[in-house]
Amino acid sequence: MSRYAVTNPATGQVEERFETFTDEQVAAAVDAADEAYRTWGRATTIEQRATLMRKAVASYRDQQQELATIINHEMGKTMDEALVEVEFSAEILEYYADHAAEFLADEPIDRAAAGTAFIRHLPIGPLVGVMPWNYPYYQVARFAGPNLMLGNTIILKHASLCPKSSAAMERIFLEAGFPKGAFVNVYATNEQIAKVIADPRVRGVSLTGSERAGKAIAQEAGAALKKVVCELGGNDAFIVMSTDDLDAAVEAGANARYENSGQICNGAKRFIIIDSLYDEFLKRFIKVSKERKLAPLCSASAADGLAAQVQAAIDDGAKAVLGGTEHDGAYYPATILTDIPAGSAARRTEFFGPVAQFYRVSSEDEAIAVANDSPYGLGSYVFTTDSEQGLRFADRLESGMTYINESGADSAELPFGGVKNSGFGREMGSLGIREFTNYKLVTEAAR
Missing domain, CATH: 3.40.309.10 (Aldehyde Dehydrogenase; Chain A, domain 2)
Known part of the structure; x- marks a missing residue:
């Protein structure tokens, strides 16, 4: 039986089930994310990506009621809070569409020697996002928004409670014109995700979840030498x-x-x-x-x-x-x-x-x-x-x-993250777009 299902907390009734992906389907998702990174993420400009992102923002707002109803049934959030979450998610995506060019602009370095030097901010590749059920759209937006604007691609492994909202987000990005694989949703098992993290084409992992999950994912990412951001519990x-x-x-x-x-x-x-x-x-x-x-x-x-x-x-x-x-x-x-x-x-x-x-x-x-x-x-x-x-x-x-x-x-402009057992790394604001960035030094000798 699939782990992915919409079970309405208000009634306890299972309303819809979604089949767990086969290993072949998961592999195809990774292939698509890698292809999208190489042919789209590295080949498009920030302005071109911003155009697509603004179309996604419009869809979030146009479909606000439908999207809110989905998470009301998935994890019990009130409709008022669900509507606010959808709008906040749209605001985060819009923020990065508006500010990515500023955040990713070349940074000149005053060299001691003759010549020029600067830091260029480049994407690093496909990323895995392991996301929680408590804010199904917001948590994804603060990870996917900045990274899609940077040119990284997203492999989303959402909580098993949220199969319908994760599918809705994938659909919205596809309809906005993002290529297949730029944002791909997978109904994967923990074992399958561990293999995805180990895949050399995948270059980073972002997890929002429990302290236990954070330790497991960080261990898997560390073993594969992958950058990881963890937003864990709080007290x-x-x-x-x-x-x-x-x-x-x-x-x-x-x-x-x-x-x-x-x-x-x-x-x-x-x-x-x-x-x-x-x-x-x-x-x-x-x-x-x-x-x-x-x-x-x-x-x-x-x-x-x-x-x-x-x-x-x-x-x-x-x-x-x-x-x-x-x-x-x-x-x-x-x-x-x-x-x-x-x-x-x-x-x-x-x-x-x-x-x-x-x-x-x-x-x-x-x-x-x-x-x-x-x-x-x-x-x-x-x-x-x-x-x-x-x-x-x-x-x-x-x-x-x-x-x-x-x-x-x-x-959207305020960085979010913690210290100690609450994790490491930051999301949102100018810091959020730089977590999975290749800070490439470029120099040129004086002529």
Whole structure:
């Protein structure tokens, strides 16, 4: 039986199945990606690729409702959030169509010796993208957009929950005029993808997923001497030291925790609140949490796994002041844990769902210590009325991103990525188009 299927989390019903590719089909996809790279990626100009990309952008927007409905059925995202995701994906593709020429312009070097020198940014070849289910379009757009504009080609191995959205993206790029193989979707097994990564024609791998998956893919890529970018889990701290508007800070925190029903790598998961604001912040956060209408998690098994994590935390001594372990199928209630003991594994574990942990601190140093006591280092949030304090936190927090007095700040021009066990490399912004680039030095002697 195929692993690839649309199983609606709201009903638990399998709506559509997709056959796993044969080895021959996977090999043909790699052949096509290599051919497209050599005959299209290396042979076209940025302007020519931008023309095709803008056609794809128009298709995303023209088909926004259809595309949103697909992921609503695949992984349970609300229609409102699904529509926003489709538009954001279009914005990312459009951003690279508009800015690739600027980002990839030759960089002159002031030589010590006579003559000239510059860095030229060139593609490196076919790339494998191993993508997750929680943002089916957005995660792919931030990988595929910059690399197609650079001239690399894409072999997409999407999550088994997302076979229909991955096929829709392949169709959109083909209809926009990208050649066969420029963006190819494969319903492959992990074993087949390992062989693809080992293929000498494939030159890089980008993975967004779990820490376990990241270690496996990085090991396979390293063994084959392939460049790899990993965006893995997160256990982001949301720190409140002072605020002129407590309700706004609470709302920002709730949005950062409950977006996508909490299934978000850089969502706020650990709320670290200064003692003077802790009780009132928690009180208001509980009220806001009770009012949130949450979509189902991606599956009933995901909800069961989250319940097991919550129960383990409670067994360690944590208190569930809202929610707990009771859930209905894939639907999981907003849950808030307090008084988590210092030795509990929950403090260092990512809860991938609508579960918030609360910590009371008495100083800036203590807030930093609690925040950095994590194997992860993706994002972080700091609310303070002291701008200098906010910048101190940004310098001291062990994370790839720090958002001061705001949440939900993701945008196409802002680089995304983490440190520690949250991975390495960056996506989006000017950095995102340079991860899989051949920085070719070109020199010419003086005449």
